[in-house]
Amino acid sequence: MKKTSKNRRNFIIQSSMAAGALSLGSSFILACNGKNKPSESNEGKAPAAKKDSLGIALVGLGNYATYQLAPALQKTENCHLAGIVTGTPSKEQVWMSKYDIPKENVYNYENYDEIANNDDIDIIYVVLPNFMHAEYTIRAAKAGKHVICEKPMAISVEECEQMIAACKENNVHLSIGYRLHFDPYNLKVSELGQNEVYGKVKKITGAHSFKLNDPHAWRAKQDLAGGGPLMDIGIYVLQGAIYTMGENPIEVSAKYGEVTRPDIFKDVEQSIDFTLKFPGGATAEATTSYYDTANFLRGEAEKGWWELKPAYAYSGIEGETSEEKLTYPPVNQQTLQMDDFAKCVMNNKKSKVPGEMGLRDMKIITSIYESADKKETVKINW
Numbered sequence: 037m038k039k040t041s042k043n044r045r046n047f048i049i050q051s052s053m054a055a056g057a058l059s060l061g062s063s064f065i066l067a068c069n070g071k072n073k074p075s076e077s078n079e080g081k082a083p084a085a086k087k088d089s090l091g092i093a094l095v096g097l098g099n100y101a102t103y104q105l106a107p108a109l110q111k112t113e114n115c116h117l118a119g120i121v122t123g124t125p126s127k128e129q130v131w132m133s134k135y136d137i138p139k140e141n142v143y144n145y146e147n148y149d150e151i152a153n154n155d156d157i158d159i160i161y162v163v164l165p166n167f168m169h170a171e172y173t174i175r176a177a178k179a180g181k182h183v184i185c186e187k188p189m190a191i192s193v194e195e196c197e198q199m200i201a202a203c204k205e206n207n208v209h210l211s212i213g214y215r216l217h218f219d220p221y222n223l224k225v226s227e228l229g230q231n232e233v234y235g236k237v238k239k240i241t242g243a244h245s246f247k248l249n250d251p252h253a254w255r256a257k258q259d260l261a262g263g264g265p266l267m268d269i270g271i272y273v274l275q276g277a278i279y280t281m282g283e284n285p286i287e288v289s290a291k292y293g294e295v296t297r298p299d300i301f302k303d304v305e306q307s308i309d310f311t312l313k314f315p316g317g318a319t320a321e322a323t324t325s326y327y328d329t330a331n332f333l334r335g336e337a338e339k340g341w342w343e344l345k346p347a348y349a350y351s352g353i354e355g356e357t358s359e360e361k362l363t364y365p366p367v368n369q370q371t372l373q374m375d376d377f378a379k380c381v382m383n384n385k386k387s388k389v390p391g392e393m394g395l396r397d398m399k400i401i402t403s404i405y406e407s408a409d410k411k412e413t414v415k416i417n418w
């Protein structure tokens with residue numbers, strides 16, 4: 037039933053919490069320890085744009101682009117919705133009217149590369165099914181446009197490397213749609229964990245699951261999604277574990293769950309459990325599935341604990357620690373994320389959620405699948 041590892045993978049935060057979270061600096065951002073720092077950076081190379089607000093074109097007008105990103109772009113200060121790329125002609129007029137987009141800023145998948153000649157568009161945001169991320173990011177880079185690419189970054193480590201290389205070659209910035217790096221609750225978790233507020237972290241647990249009932253969904257197809265819930269939503273638990281610890285895991289063991297819907301889960305996993313081991317001995321136990329409903333991230337340290345539940349939602353995240361209930365004013369994660377990237381482009385600064393972070397996660401995901409396929413613990417070499 038399962039594919040083998042071989043064929044599988046081809047803040048503007050509120051001032052009430054700003055001080056603690058921002059003091060985490062780059063350790064939250066990349067969650068790389070000294071050895072694991074990205075070797076490639078386009079920092080200092082891309083030409084800084086000289087506009088007050090950068091134009092973004094959304095590529096792929098599905099659920100996330102329609103119901104989250106476009107509304108979030110109505111609240112941004114450093115960027116705005118300037119164009120669209122869609123393969124569905126009926127969406128063109130709807131989006132043009134709703135968001136006042138001129139006809140010349142509307143593209144399809146065939147004439148996409150002509151966006152190179154459009155000065156209204158500075159940033160391309162790839163919101164397509166996972167298997168299209170690499171191609172549309174690389175084409176955007178070749179068109180000289182900065183790129184935000186949705187998670188998971190691509191469907192293989194090799195693709196992630198090609199995307200980073202293309203952006204570097206073309207002197208454009210690349211960022212991944214890791215919106216929770218702009219959420220105050222998740223930032224607080226990283227502060228509690230990385231600053232050892234309750235002592236050393238000993239154990240992290242987390243789950244992210246929803247019920248996928250559509251047998252035709254691209255998310256259930258290996259060639260389109262690159263994997264099952266791990267690629268789609270388990271990645272948030274993986275991220276949560278890493279930004280709690282501020283370092284990369286060195287070992288993983290994983291196990292596929294039972295397939296109770298063989299009509300849907302023919303070639304991607306229905307569920308998977310994985311345990312990450314960190315250099316100091318801390319562990320993270322995670323579950324992700326397409327047949328259940330779950331959404332939490334918990335940390336246990338020597339002298340206290342914390343938990344977010346839900347942890348990964350667009351809004352309505354709730355949190356508490358062994359000492360207090362956490363309460364932050366609501367934010368629009370995507371507005372903050374896109375404004376931050378636009379500022380990075382303007383100031384020629386590396387994004388705090390760069391391509392290298394997407395690559396890092398893809399390496400770990402690959403190791404998780406390898407462990408589940410081989411039924412053995414896999415060391416992750418950085």
Ligand code: NAD
Nearest residue numbers: 096097098099100101163164165166186187188213215254
């Ligand atoms: P979706 O299915 O709602 O939309 C996908 C879009 O791609 C549709 O407009 C569809 O027409 C278009 N498309 C083009 N070629 C396609 C093809 N061959 N097969 C299927 N669709 C094709 O998906 P979505 O939920 O909007 O997800 C899109 C991307 O955004 C995914 O990579 C997903 O992981 C990511 N996402 C991120 C978040 C987040 O919180 N960061 C949330 C949801 C989705």
